[in-house]
Amino acid sequence: MMNAEKITELRKFACDIRIKCMEQFGALGIGHVGGSLSCCDLMACLYGGIMNINPQEPRWEERDRFIMSKGHAGPAMYAALALRGYFEEEKLLTLNRPGTMLPSHTDSNRTPGVDMTTGSLGQGFSTGLGIALACRLKKLDNYIYILLGDGECDEGQVWECAMFAPAKKLTNVIVFVDANKLQLDGATDEVCALLDLRKKFEDFGWQAIETEDGNDAAQIVRAVEEAKADTEHPSVIILNTVKGKGWSYAETHFNHNMPVTPEQAQEAIAEIRAAKAAL
Amino acid sequence: MIQIAKENLIDDMEMRQAYGTELRRLMDNGEPVMALDADLMRAIGLLPYREQYPDNIMDCGIAEMNMAGVAAGLSSEGFIPFTHTFAAFASRRAIDQVFMSGAYAKMNVKVVGSDPGVTAALNGGTHQAFEDIAIMRAVPEMTIVEPSDAAMVSDLIPKIAHQYGMFYIRLQRMKSERIYEPGSEFEIGKAVTIRNGKDITIIASGVEVVEAVRAAELLEKEGVSARVLDMFTIKPIDKEAVIAAAAETGAIVTAENHNIIGGLGSAVTEVLAENFPVPVERVGMRDRFGEVGPQGWLKEAFGLKDTDIAKAAKRTIQRKN
Numbered sequence: 242m243m244n245a246e247k248i249t250e251l252r253k254f255a256c257d258i259r260i261k262c263m264e265q266f267g268a269l270g271i272g273h274v275g276g277s278l279s280c281c282d283l284m285a286c287l288y289g290g291i292m293n294i295n296p297q298e299p300r301w302e303e304r305d306r307f308i309m310s311k312g313h314a315g316p317a318m319y320a321a322l323a324l325r326g327y328f329e330e331e332k333l334l335t336l337n338r339p340g341t342m343l344p345s346h347t348d349s350n351r352t353p354g355v356d357m358t359t360g361s362l363g364q365g366f367s368t369g370l371g372i373a374l375a376c377r378l379k380k381l382d383n384y385i386y387i388l389l390g391d392g393e394c395d396e397g398q399v400w401e402c403a404m405f406a407p408a409k410k411l412t413n414v415i416v417f418v419d420a421n422k423l424q425l426d427g428a429t430d431e432v433c434a435l436l437d438l439r440k441k442f443e444d445f446g447w448q449a450i451e452t453e454d455g456n457d458a459a460q461i462v463r464a465v466e467e468a469k470a471d472t473e474h475p476s477v478i479i480l481n482t483v484k485g486k487g488w489s490y491a492e493t494h495f496n497h498n499m500p501v502t503p504e505q506a507q508e509a510i511a512e513i514r515a516a517k518a519a520l
Numbered sequence: 521m522i523q524i525a526k527e528n529l530i531d532d533m534e535m536r537q538a539y540g541t542e543l544r545r546l547m548d549n550g551e552p553v554m555a556l557d558a559d560l561m562r563a564i565g566l567l568p569y570r571e572q573y574p575d576n577i578m579d580c581g582i583a584e585m586n587m588a589g590v591a592a593g594l595s596s597e598g599f600i601p602f603t604h605t606f607a608a609f610a611s612r613r614a615i616d617q618v619f620m621s622g623a624y625a626k627m628n629v630k631v632v633g634s635d636p637g638v639t640a641a642l643n644g645g646t647h648q649a650f651e652d653i654a655i656m657r658a659v660p661e662m663t664i665v666e667p668s669d670a671a672m673v674s675d676l677i678p679k680i681a682h683q684y685g686m687f688y689i690r691l692q693r694m695k696s697e698r699i700y701e702p703g704s705e706f707e708i709g710k711a712v713t714i715r716n717g718k719d720i721t722i723i724a725s726g727v728e729v730v731e732a733v734r735a736a737e738l739l740e741k742e743g744v745s746a747r748v749l750d751m752f753t754i755k756p757i758d759k760e761a762v763i764a765a766a767a768e769t770g771a772i773v774t775a776e777n778h779n780i781i782g783g784l785g786s787a788v789t790e791v792l793a794e795n796f797p798v799p800v801e802r803v804g805m806r807d808r809f810g811e812v813g814p815q816g817w818l819k820e821a822f823g824l825k826d827t828d829i830a831k832a833a834k835r836t837i838q839r840k841n
Contacts, residue, residue: 364620
């Protein structure tokens with residue numbers, strides 16, 4: 242169990258991750274703002290406390306693995322990795338620049354701390370399950386965390402994975418769905434009828450947990466503890482999040498991949514700093 | 521050492537048997553080889569061994585995209601996965617997963633596509649992959665091999681397991697005509713000269729190798745001396761062998777169980793056009809779909825027989841200056 246002090250620390254870490262996201266987007270002038278900001282709280286919880294990792298040894302065999310299947314949220318992951326010391330924070334400002342180690346979608350061959358290359362949606366789920374299978378065969382006592390977008394669940398491959406993991410008893414897997422209810426072209430339930438993801442996964446044989454507020458560190462931590470308590474099934478945690486969370490302008494405008502001026506980045510950072518100070 | 525079979529008789533061993541035997545040998549040796557399948561484990565002959573190798577042999581269900589991704593994940597942790605399904609599904613259905621989770625991520629997955637082209641016979645046009653090589657050739661750093669008989673499968677499988685990187689293995693499942701004696705050893709990327717000749721070279725792969733050999737025999741009776749190359753590594757293609765064939769015989773015919781667009785014929789003509797242009801003709805599927813029927817009938821219907829190759833050879837020789 243994490244105490245209140247630790248939870249506050251994670252909330253502050255989430256603000257720092259958001260600030261680093263906005264610095265990346267501000268420097269570049271454009272980016273996947275919405276989907277990155279919506280998962281910063283999860284990044285904070287995973288990289289700030291839940292995951293058993295060693296930034297000095299990114300490929301440490303016993304570590305927990307994380308796969309950013311919604312690969313376009315790479316900037317949120319890069320921010321968490323940089324803040325945890327996987328690489329210099331200045332590198333964040335090279336996002337999407339020619340020759341960068343930080344491409345728009347996560348790449349295990351370029352970035353220390355990235356366990357799998359992602360970008361084509363649905364694929365990180367399968368590779369994560371392959372890693373989970375491998376870890377079990379290697380008799381490692383670790384967890385494989387995978388983050389999907391809710392829009393990503395349009396992909397048929399996601400449902401191939403949903404059937405595979407329970408059949409192969411991959412109980413070392415914890416999947417998160419960043420359910421911010423929006424995809425590029427609109428509301429997730431209107432583009433395709435995703436409807437009740439929790440019930441769907443339950444029907445496929447998963448332990449399915451849903452957080453009321455997926456941007457709240459306390460609820461995320463509690464959900465992961467609940468997931469780990471079930472040792473019979475793979476677990477999925479539906480995080481009900483807000484796309485663009487933390488920057489009020491983004492929360493109310495199209496934010497999937499949006500231009501960001503240096504001034505806007507500064508406004509957002511000021512807003513996030515104020516939120517952090519209020520914690 | 522490569523020993524060419526004296527007669528191209530139907531082999532005793534099915535090609536899938538050679539494949540499974542070599543995989544199990546690697547597993548017995550404790551190598552981290554995995555055999556994944558998409559509900560065609562019975563078809564490739566590994567189903568009876570699943571209980572004996574519960575950690576190494578796994579059925580992923582009729583879900584080729586997930587299988588390709590699981591394989592990439594296993595590879596990232598040091599395992600050497602072989603994934604099997606029919607060639608049509610290995611290429612057409614799961615290409616994005618093979619491309620991104622596999623090749624782009626620089627993984628070590630061996631993609632096996634069985635029953636290519638006419639060898640899918642009674643499964644018909646829906647199952648006859650005549651485009652799989654074209655699809656896989658366009659994937660950077662992908663190595664493509666098409667073994668021509670069981671002896672070659674036996675020799676290549678361990679070599680493929682031990683050479684890091686993505687492979688597409690275009691595999692006939694059933695018995696084929698014997699081209700090589702058992703124990704022959706091959707080098708990936710190096711064409712085999714099955715027969716020497718000076719008037720023309722026939723470059724073939726897979727089930728067309730035996731047709732090429734027979735075409736050369738037909739041509740010999742008419743006083744034409746044809747070289748036959750088994751281009752079992754389609755990518756990277758053996759450029760030296762192609763250029764030498766052009767320089768020394770002055771004309772080339774390719775023969776493949778594939779669309780002439782994007783396959784062996786394309787690969788050979790690309791090398792020729794850039795290095796040593798000579799008259800060339802491609803025998804293969806002429807941009808058409810497959811049909812249901814026995815393999816022999818399909819070869820005739822699609823113009824893939826020894827006689828078709830021999831005719832193409834004579835036409836091509838006439839175009840020499």
